[in-house]
Every structure is written in structure tokens, then in C-alpha cells.
Amino acid sequence: MLEVKNLHVSVGGRKILDGLNLTVKDGEVAAIMGPNGTGKSTLSYVIAGREDYEVEEGEVLLDGVNILEMDATERANAGVFLAFQYPLEIPGVATMTFLKAALNAQARARGQGELQTPDFMKKVREAAGKLGVGQDMLKRPLNVGFSGGEKKRMEILQMALLQPKIGILDETDSGLDIDALRIVADGVNALRAKDRSFLVITHYQRLLDYIKPDTVHVMAKGKIARTGGPELALELEKSGYAAFTGEAA
Amino acid sequence: MAAVKETVDRVKAIDVDAYKYGFVTDIESEKAPKGLNEDIVRFISAKKNEPEWLTEWRLDAFRRWLTMEEPTWARVDYPRIDYQDLYYYSAPKSMDDGPKSLDEVDPELLRTYEKLGIPLREQEILAGVQTSKVAVDAVFDSVSVATTFRAELAKAGVIFCPISEAVHSHPELVKKYLGSVVPVTDNYFATLNSAVFSDGSFVYIPPGVRCPMELSTYFRINERNTGQFERTLIIADAGSYVSYLEGCTAPQRDENQLHAAVVELVTHEDAEIKYSTVQNWYPGDAEGKGGIYNFVTKRGDCRGDRSKISWTQVETGSAITWKYPSCILRGEASRGEFYSIAISNGRQQVDSGTKMIHLGKNTTSRIISKGISAGKSNNTYRGQVSAHRKATGARNFTNCDSLLIGHDCGAHTVPYIESKNASAVFEHEATTSKISEDQLFYCTQRGLSEEEATALIVNGFVRDVLQQLPMEFAVEAQKLIAISLEGSVG
Ligand SMILES: Nc1ncnc2c1ncn2[C@@H]1O[C@H](COP(=O)(O)OP(=O)(O)O)[C@@H](O)[C@H]1O
Ligand SMILES: [Mg+2]
Numbered sequence: 001m002l003e004v005k006n007l008h009v010s011v012g013g014r015k016i017l018d019g020l021n022l023t024v025k026d027g028e029v030a031a032i033m034g035p036n037g038t039g040k041s042t043l044s045y046v047i048a049g050r051e052d053y054e055v056e057e058g059e060v061l062l063d064g065v066n067i068l069e070m071d072a073t074e075r076a077n078a079g080v081f082l083a084f085q086y087p088l089e090i091p092g093v094a095t096m097t098f099l100k101a102a103l104n105a106q107a108r109a110r111g112q113g114e115l116q117t118p119d120f121m122k123k124v125r126e127a128a129g130k131l132g133v134g135q136d137m138l139k140r141p142l143n144v145g146f147s148g149g150e151k152k153r154m155e156i157l158q159m160a161l162l163q164p165k166i167g168i169l170d171e172t173d174s175g176l177d178i179d180a181l182r183i184v185a186d187g188v189n190a191l192r193a194k195d196r197s198f199l200v201i202t203h204y205q206r207l208l209d210y211i212k213p214d215t216v217h218v219m220a221k222g223k224i225a226r227t228g229g230p231e232l233a234l235e236l237e238k239s240g241y242a243a244f245t246g247e248a249a
Numbered sequence: 250m251a252a253v254k255e256t257v258d259r260v261k262a263i264d265v266d267a268y269k270y271g272f273v274t275d276i277e278s279e280k281a282p283k284g285l286n287e288d289i290v291r292f293i294s295a296k297k298n299e300p301e302w303l304t305e306w307r308l309d310a311f312r313r314w315l316t317m318e319e320p321t322w323a324r325v326d327y328p329r330i331d332y333q334d335l336y337y338y339s340a341p342k343s344m345d346d347g348p349k350s351l352d353e354v355d356p357e358l359l360r361t362y363e364k365l366g367i368p369l370r371e372q373e374i375l376a377g378v379q380t381s382k383v384a385v386d387a388v389f390d391s392v393s394v395a396t397t398f399r400a401e402l403a404k405a406g407v408i409f410c411p412i413s414e415a416v417h418s419h420p421e422l423v424k425k426y427l428g429s430v431v432p433v434t435d436n437y438f439a440t441l442n443s444a445v446f447s448d449g450s451f452v453y454i455p456p457g458v459r460c461p462m463e464l465s466t467y468f469r470i471n472e473r474n475t476g477q478f479e480r481t482l483i484i485a486d487a488g489s490y491v492s493y494l495e496g497c498t499a500p501q502r503d504e505n506q507l508h509a510a511v512v513e514l515v516t517h518e519d520a521e522i523k524y525s526t527v528q529n530w531y532p533g534d535a536e537g538k539g540g541i542y543n544f545v546t547k548r549g550d551c552r553g554d555r556s557k558i559s560w561t562q563v564e565t566g567s568a569i570t571w572k573y574p575s576c577i578l579r580g581e582a583s584r585g586e587f588y589s590i591a592i593s594n595g596r597q598q599v600d601s602g603t604k605m606i607h608l609g610k611n612t613t614s615r616i617i618s619k620g621i622s623a624g625k626s627n628n629t630y631r632g633q634v635s636a637h638r639k640a641t642g643a644r645n646f647t648n649c650d651s652l653l654i655g656h657d658c659g660a661h662t663v664p665y666i667e668s669k670n671a672s673a674v675f676e677h678e679a680t681t682s683k684i685s686e687d688q689l690f691y692c693t694q695r696g697l698s699e700e701e702a703t704a705l706i707v708n709g710f711v712r713d714v715l716q717q718l719p720m721e722f723a724v725e726a727q728k729l730i731a732i733s734l735e736g737s738v739g
Pocket of ligand 1: 011012014016034035036037038039040041042
């Protein structure tokens, strides 16, 4: 379970999150929607432990443990996964190499043995196949020259391999055509489990047709402005965010 | 990635600043008196029982050296070297009569090389200590202490021995080629080397022979205040091939030590030499105290048509590196290559690069340089590409990338391009980048530590060059890279 309690965050002296509260239960898929620039990515970065954000107040608890005390590596190993809005390129590092480094690092951190190379390869190929990620892509340097859609699929592949406690998807739908969107959504749906939660950040309701959320939160001005069921997303699609931002539509 | 994990484990296993090769071997040595004059030059020559022509050759170099000035054009900064305050010859005492076989080599020396991970006992190598066979010539201070696999090489007609021995066993070859690529008066340090060179390796590959194994020389400076001036000469006769690797370490000492080597390569028609270096001399401590001054002249002469010389270097050590392995592309359609990874951390200063001198028609060259600067270090790539009047159709491709880690280091690129032939085509690409916070965050978000993330990104950055190294050495180089970048993050 993820609990964000009264979170106040500023960056470069500017307040971005202003007393945000949010709970995502085990097995729950929560969607966060909101206008651009409202702090959705900031929230995901702060949960994942990126530096340069000043947490002025509040807590982020994962299964009751305040993860704000941990660095990004420790949080990842505790089961926090962030599918980046803009995945980074790592030139010269084959995707397969990167996946193995990440998987082994987490296995070690949890006191499990590293996978033998043949087992690892088999596991990756299986997961990659489901996401339409080809062998050639696994040999190429991570994300270098990948299309927008390929990068997003690669993020989901990493999530599938790392099996996190909480998966945060930051605008994973942006830049995807309808076929890619379906593949990515299927990938996420396949990972839904009793003890795994998801925080799906999106700008558009479209993604939520494929990944059916349990709860929908509207974020505005650094807070959760409203919480409801899937019907809230449909309502937003019609009326827009104006009611929450205080601006005329 | 097993290599990365292994790398990081190794890094963790040693203290910050711990230079793993920094131990001193406690062994009795025989030295020439301190300082440099004609008598010292004669002493060295006499120690090696050299023929008169070579003694005269050395003396001529010494006299010319006296008239020369130490160069100051490189972007490196060090206090004036007092050449009279150095020893120019040091040999383990037990070597006085020269070892006839490995059994006669001082066990303390064998242990030193074992500690360095260089097996000198052939049976150990054969027993699978190493995956593939590599013949090793080990040079300790001023003398060669052991050369392995000589019998097997001799069967193929390959000569691989200390140069001090080649002077006696193959005088005609030494006389013909010594100083023919790097002339005695080439530069201050090369001239000094010509006067006082101690030992080094000699390789001759006969026509049409593909050398049956990797050849390797391992240089070790042990004595205090001792300069190392080795001299390597490799000749690949028509249609032959050899791959040669050089490795270097030195103990951790507070004072600076001078290393001024000369390497000469000659390829005849259709011959190829692949020369790889993993240079890991002691770099000094974090404050810049101690370390090796590495002033080296390396040059290859592609004398024959279609011949090829390829330099690959991984430079992680030394307080100061001043080194420009070069190719003279004389033969028609000959080819020169230079692949370099130069890493500087702490207070290290690196000024390195290459020269590709296109003299013949349709000659080609390729330069791939990867400079990585961390800490408070400075890293300069200095490269010259020139085409002679007659070098019709000459082509060069240069790619020069710099990676900065942290905010206090510097990277500089100084290309010199000169073309006297209108048909020559030279391409130059250069980039400077930093390991971004975003990249590090991305990797740590996947569970890697910052050190692991940095090692991974750096290994990616240098991949094109690592691929040029023979397999065994590529793995070793990868570890060295991580170790030398230790303490550069966070
Ligand atoms: N590193 C930063 N420095 C300064 N401002 C930032 C930084 N990161 C984000 N911001 C600002 O914070 C606000 C929220 O950004 P973000 O979290 O990316 O919003 P969203 O993901 O909802 O579009 C924006 O106004 C953005 O410009
Ligand atoms: Mg965003």
C-alpha cells in the first residue's frame, strides 16, 4: 500500500506540491489526471527519489515504511518502479546488458541469488515477445534511436521483469498510436495482482478505456482536487479541467 | 552484467585511493650511481655487454640530448625534473648473470608477477590459469626477467626476446631497425631514452607468419628514484601478423618517477601489427602527490604497401601522460588506426593523442578517442592528421568524444589538420558530454547503485574502443576503468 500524506514539495524555490494526500491500496489501480504543469511528474519523481526536489513537509509510506528516508536505489529495491514520461538513452549499453544489471542488482538487494544467463535470457525473451519487443531491439543500446512507442514498451518490459510493489506510469500513453496503446495496456493488465498497485498518470481518458482504474483522482494546483470512480474520467473528458483550475474553459 | 558487478565488487573491496598494484617488492638491487653523464651511459652499455657501435650510438644520443630543451607545449604542468637526481639503471641483484630459465628467476620476482596477475610459469598458463596462451616478457626496473613460450614461438620462426639479448643474437636486425622509426633526435625524451635505454622487448615475425599467440610485455617499476627507459622494437615482415600487448604498473611512492619509453613498429608489405596498451602506472594520490611521469614516444612505420598498424590504448594511470602513438603511412594503401580510452581522475593530467602522417597513395586512417575526466583532472586530446603532396586519395576519419564526470575537471580537444593534396578527405567529429543526473537517476531507479550506474554508463561510452582489445584484456580493462573512476561520484 502506498500512502502519500500532506506532501509539500518545492523545486527551485517554487512550490509544486501543496499538501497532497493520496492512498493506493494493494491490488488497486489508481489514475491521476490533471492539466499540464500541475505537478503530476513531480509527484512521481518525489516518490521514486529523484534529487533536487525539496520535500518541505509530509510522508510517503510504502507498506507503512517512510521511503523518503531512502535513496532512489533503495526505493527501487523496495519495489518502487517508475515508467518514465521521457525514458533516458544510455549509449553503448546493450538493452540486454542493462536489463541484466538491473535485475541482478535488485535480486542481490533482496538477498536472492542472481539468475543464470540462460534463465535470464529466456525470461526476457518471453516478456519481450508479449510486448512486441524484438530480439534486435534487445541488442541495441538502451533507448538509443528507439521511437517514442518503442521507448514506452521498453519501460513496461522493465516493469514486467522487475515485478514491483507499486508501478507508477507517467503519461505512458503519450506518443502511442492505438495499436501500441493496446499492447502497453495489455502488458500492464497482465501485471495486475493482489499485492501490486499502480498509479497511472495520464492526461487523457483514452488510456483508461484499456487500463480500467479502480479510482480516479483529479490533481490541480498541487493537490488532489477530487476523487471518484471510473466515471470521473468520463466526466472530465466532457467538461475539461476548468472547474478545477479556476480558469474559464 | 557480470563484468559490471565484478567491477563494482572489486571497487568496493579496496579502500578509496588504494592502488592495488602499489606494493613494493623487497629485493636487493644493483644500481648505477645517481645522475647522468657519459660514464653512466658507458656503464649501462657495459652492463649489457654491448658492441661498440651501440655504445657509440648511445653516446651520440647523450651528446645531442645535452643540447636539447625539454618541451613545454603540452597542456601539463609539473615541477622541473632534476635529471641528475635520478638513477638510470637498476637491476635485481640475483639477475646479475641473467636467468637461463624460469627456474633460475628469483622466487620473489615470480611472486611479484603472480600478485600482478601475470603468470610467468608456462605450466601454470598451460594448466588453464589463463584461457588462452599469451607469451609474456616481464621487465622489472631496467631488465627483462623472464620471457615465456620462447621455444614454441621459435618453432614458428618468431623471435621474442629482451632487446638486450637481441643485440647479441640478432645484431643485423637490431642495427637495421633501431632508431629507424623514431630517430635518435626525434624529441627530448626519445633522445634521452636512446642514451640510457635499459631493456624492453624485441619481436621479429618472419614473412608470411601469423604469430601463433598473443605477445605481451609487462613493465614494472620497483626501485625508488629510478627512471624506466624501455625500448621496444617490433618488426612484421611481409605478409605477417602479430598482436602485442603491453601492461604497466608501479609501486605507490610519494615521489614522482620518470618513465620515458620508445616503441618502434615496422610493417612490411601486407603485414599487420596490432599493438595494445593497458597503462596503469601509479597515478599519485588524490592530492596529486607522487605518481609516474609517463613521457612516451610510440611510432609505427607502415613501410610496405597495404600494411597496417593499429594502436589501441587504455590509459588509466600515471600522474602525467604525454603520449602520441603515431603512424607513418608510407606504403601505398597502408592503414593506420588509433583507438584510445584515456581516463583521468584525482589530479591526473593527460595530454595524449596520435599523428597520422599520410605519405603514400590511397592511405587510410581512423582515430577513435574517448576521453573521460573526473575529479580535478585535465584531459587533452591532441591529434595531427596530415597528407603529403603525393598522398592522393588519402582518407582519415576522426571521432573524438569526451565525457565529464563532476564539475572540477577539464576536457580539451586540439586537432591539427594539414593537407597538401587536394584529393585527401579528412573527416573530424567531436563531442563533449556529461553523465547527466537524469541518466544516473534512471539507472538508480532500476535498482543500480550510483557507482554501478556510472560504471555502466562509462563502459557504454568506451564500448567501441574496448571491442578493439583482445578478449582477456578487454575484461581487465573494464575493471580498471571502474577502479580508476572510484570516488568520482556522489
Ligand atoms: N526541475 C525543475 N525546475 C523548475 N521547475 C520545475 C522543475 N520540474 C518541474 N518544474 C515545474 O513544476 C511544475 C510541474 O511540473 P510537472 O510535475 O512536470 O507537471 P505535469 O507532469 O503535471 O505536467 C511545472 O510548472 C514545471 O515547469
Ligand atoms: Mg508530466
